[in-house]
Amino acid sequence: MEKALAQAKAAGRNQEVPVGAVLVRDGRIWARGRNAMIGRNDPTAHAEMVVLRRAGRKGGNYRLGGCDLYVTLEPCLMCYSAMVQARIRRLVYAADDPRPGSFRPASTTWSRTYTITASR
Numbered sequence: 001m002e003k004a005l006a007q008a009k010a011a012g013r014n015q016e017v018p019v020g021a022v023l024v025r026d027g028r029i030w031a032r033g034r035n036a037m038i039g040r041n042d043p044t045a046h047a048e049m050v051v052l053r054r055a056g057r058k059g060g061n062y063r064l065g066g067c068d069l070y071v072t073l074e075p076c077l078m079c080y081s082a083m084v085q086a087r088i089r090r091l092v093y094a095a096d097d098p099r100p101g102s103f104r105p106a107s108t109t110w111s112r113t114y115t116i117t118a119s120r
């Protein structure tokens, strides 16, 4: 999570909303990403999407089964859906996002670590 926070700080220095993400594969950092919507003129360039794209390109496969994603802020629905498509094994995030659009139903009190189960 420290590495994800470093990415968030870098995003903030770039005048982006400070969110960072790191993808871990086999116990090692496989890809890093941070918010880049403003700089890229891309509404989908959330930290999680950036890191998923990088990891997919690096591994030559959009499926990232067995990988864990660490992100500094609770993901939005778009990012959560992308994690399911990528077969991310586990999501860990640091801070809840109380704004509408986060993936966690408001009525639940889930922990901040999720095991993502995708259909095969």
Ligand SMILES: [Zn+2]
Pocket: 046, 048, 075, 076, 077, 078, 079, 080
């Ligand atoms: Zn998102």
